[in-house]
Amino acid sequence: xxxxxxDLSGRHILVTGASSGIGRQTSxxxxxxxxxxxxxxxxxxxxxxxxALLEGTGHRSAAFDLNNVSRIPTWIRExxxxxxxxxxxxHVAGLRQTIPLxxxxxxxxxxxxxxxxxxxxxxxxxxxxxxxxxPGEGSLVFxxxxxxxxxxxxxxxxxxxxxxxxxxxxxxxxxxxxxxxxVNAVAPGIVASEMWQRxxxxxTPEQVENIQRKYPIGIGTVEDVANGxxxxxxxxxxxxxxxxxxxxxxxxxx
Amino acid sequence: MTTxxxxxxxxxxxxxxxxxxxxxxxxxxxxxxxxxxLTLMSFMAKVNTSYGLILSPQRIAQCKTVNDxxxxxxxxxxxx
Numbered sequence: 001x002x003x004x005x006x007d008l009s010g011r012h013i014l015v016t017g018a019s020s021g022i023g024r025q026t027s028x029x030x031x032x033x034x035x036x037x038x039x040x041x042x043x044x045x046x047x048x049x050x051x052a053l054l055e056g057t058g059h060r061s062a063a064f065d066l067n068n069v070s071r072i073p074t075w076i077r078e079x080x081x082x083x084x085x086x087x088x089x090x091h092v093a094g095l096r097q098t099i100p101l102x103x104x105x106x107x108x109x110x111x112x113x114x115x116x117x118x119x120x121x122x123x124x125x126x127x128x129x130x131x132x133x134x135p136g137e138g139s140l141v142f143x144x145x146x147x148x149x150x151x152x153x154x155x156x157x158x159x160x161x162x163x164x165x166x167x168x169x170x171x172x173x174x175x176x177x178x179x180x181x182x183v184n185a186v187a188p189g190i191v192a193s194e195m196w197q198r199x200x201x202x203x204t205p206e207q208v209e210n211i212q213r214k215y216p217i218g219i220g221t222v223e224d225v226a227n228g229x230x231x232x233x234x235x236x237x238x239x240x241x242x243x244x245x246x247x248x249x250x251x252x253x254x
Numbered sequence: 255m256t257t258x259x260x261x262x263x264x265x266x267x268x269x270x271x272x273x274x275x276x277x278x279x280x281x282x283x284x285x286x287x288x289x290x291x292l293t294l295m296s297f298m299a300k301v302n303t304s305y306g307l308i309l310s311p312q313r314i315a316q317c318k319t320v321n322d323x324x325x326x327x328x329x330x331x332x333x334x
Contacts, residue, residue: 102296103269202298207311241257
């Protein structure tokens with residue numbers, strides 16, 4: 001048998017935002033590493049497409065709209081009752097909108113904070129409940145963004161929501177350490193994904209080129225980010241908690 | 255989709271921080287002092303939140319007048 005330090009056999013992992021992009025790729029990768037995966041998203045058809053790409057058995061989908069933030073802990077309890085206690089959760093679901101300050105409305109701020117940040121808080125609250133996760137262990141991974149670390153035009157609400165998530169990661173890591181739960185985040189830069197395709201639709205070719213030039217080793221892929229998430233879920237990161245793994249091809253280094 | 259011209263012009267007034275009734279359909283974008291890249295980005299965001307449309311900056315760049323912008327909206331299928 002081949003030694004694999006990122007082996008996730010016997011682990012049950014919840015992945016939100018698994019309909020596409022990073023969430024889908026993370027689900028695929030951790031299934032290949034042996035995990036049993038419960039995936040969620042809003043679109044059942046797309047979730048079914050993700051399920052069809054997973055390796056191994058025991059995977060299931062549970063369509064859920066994370067806008068229903070207050071119900072998340074109950075929903076997680078229901079999922080644990082059906083699929084068994086969780087060993088990890090990855091919060092990928094998120095919303096990115098480019099809205100300059102002069103046209104930024106409270107509704108848009110609230111929506112981005114709710115989907116990107118508040119849902120993460122309640123996911124953590126649900127995950128740590130007794131009976132919902134394996135006693136004495138657990139790994140939570142949040143999908144942050146380099147937007148939470150460096151500024152840019154037109155994304156104040158999005159950046160604030162991602163910065164909030166990174167702050168949440170640090171404090172939760174301390175609060176949940178006694179329960180054996182590690183909490184970390186990844187902060188990717190731009191990756192070739194459906195979200196980037198949508199962003200590009202609102203940019204000129206020159207703007208796209210300028211953005212790509214800021215990445216010394218190029219923009220990433222969803223596989224790159226999934227690798228980082230899997231590392232944080234697995235025992236390879238057993239001594240790591242409260243940290244943010246920046247994955248940006250050198251964007252923030254330059 | 256079909257816009258309501260008074261509402262569209264009111265949106266342009268607000269976007270360009272002008273008093274209501276200042277912007278007219280025949281105004282040339284090149285003559286509007288505040289029609290810059292950030293305003294364009296704001297226009298796209300406002301159109302997205304108000305009309306559910308995602309406009310291409312290249313298509314917007316082809317517009318010469320305020321009326322052209324409105325026609326671009328009316329020629330765009332709703333994304334919502």
